[in-house]
Amino acid sequence: MKSHTVYRTFNTGRRREFVRITEDVQQAVDDSGVSEGLALVSAMHITAGVWVNDDEPGIQADALEWLDKLAPATWQEPPNDVARELLPDGGDYRHHRGGEDNGDAHLKNLLVHHQVILPVTDGRLDLGPWQAVFYCEFDGQRNKRLVIKVLGD
């Protein structure tokens, strides 16, 4: 069995950002020499996710607006009454007692999930026509790491 591990570091200009990484993962597959296997793509932080979806800016803007309602931040005004009620009772995350302000990013990470597994067939990521891979930063502007691990023959 062949194995190849690549780490990538992100430092996004904005606090929240979607970064396309399909080509990085394919490059890791190429470098692994794996023809049949899989590629694990996993954020190494707990305030970032990995998402397979269409590379269409409207979807990403829709998703971020919606995530801000379902898992509201405290460093901005809640966007509506539903978001206000989905904030912690009392208004602030318990997690913030340690000085953090990213409680919402932990919940967004839960919703988006922090990893995907991509099948590798004939040396290529075996994706559907609209499937692209994104690193989803929810608390950026600092170094955050991602691991790509390719396994197979």
Place this chain on the structure above:
Amino acid sequence: MKSHTVYRTFNTGRRREFVRITEDVQQAVDDSGVSEGLALVSAMHITAGVWVNDDEPGIQADALEWLDKLAPATWQEPPNDVARELLPDGGDYRHHRGGEDNGDAHLKNLLVHHQVILPVTDGRLDLGPWQAVFYCEFDGQRNKRLVIKVLGD
């Protein structure tokens, strides 16, 4: 290492539908000859998910009703006020500017997740007594593909 890849195409009669695929995945494991390994089951579209849950119609109806509140569609009336507020600001998904009407299905896909990994032990899917595998269609009535990839020895 053995590897076996199967594609399955769904064209559901209804727009949304849960299709049991446990036996399809077991068949792929049988055909692979893998005794110890895993089976990746992954939708190749971004408006469908894969779910491991009880094969009980009530759960599926509960889940769909609930997903329609959390990630509301625009082609039907929002079921209540929470759903109305979880719609995009302005009322329509940005993704629909390209002519689509399935913005909600992308968000349902995010919630359900588009893939699972099933352990294979002694040639059998190593599932708990109530675990069944479902393909979850959120924008059907057209051909959609799923990949099953079995790896192991």
Place this chain on the structure above:
Amino acid sequence: MKSHTVYRTFNTGRRREFVRITEDVQQAVDDSGVSEGLALVSAMHITAGVWVNDDEPGIQADALEWLDKLAPATWQEPPNDVARELLPDGGDYRHHRGGEDNGDAHLKNLLVHHQVILPVTDGRLDLGPWQAVFYCEFDGQRNKRLVIKVLGD
């Protein structure tokens, strides 16, 4: 390829509980002899999840409070109006017609997801500095199983 499978049974004192299992998974990796590979950690029940997050009690309390709003239980008063509207129409889960009262736990399982895959590099779980692994019980006080499957070389 090496393969090693471990089952662990939980019987939590409380109905809902987060149990740290990072060390159990590392032990399974040690016992497997795998140096490069992956570890699948998967709940064998449909009312429990597996979560990778910070081992910080505030986050866990935040997450449980929030999950009780998004996927409300019927065996306690809904915590606010949003939770009330996210209950099934009519007020009770269809799944409860069979005598169960854990409909909410199936939806919490959907949100948290029932499994993670951990990369194994140089014989160690290849986790970020704040990543810990938790078994998330949403309907405990009875025996529930988890499978850990380590694959690699």
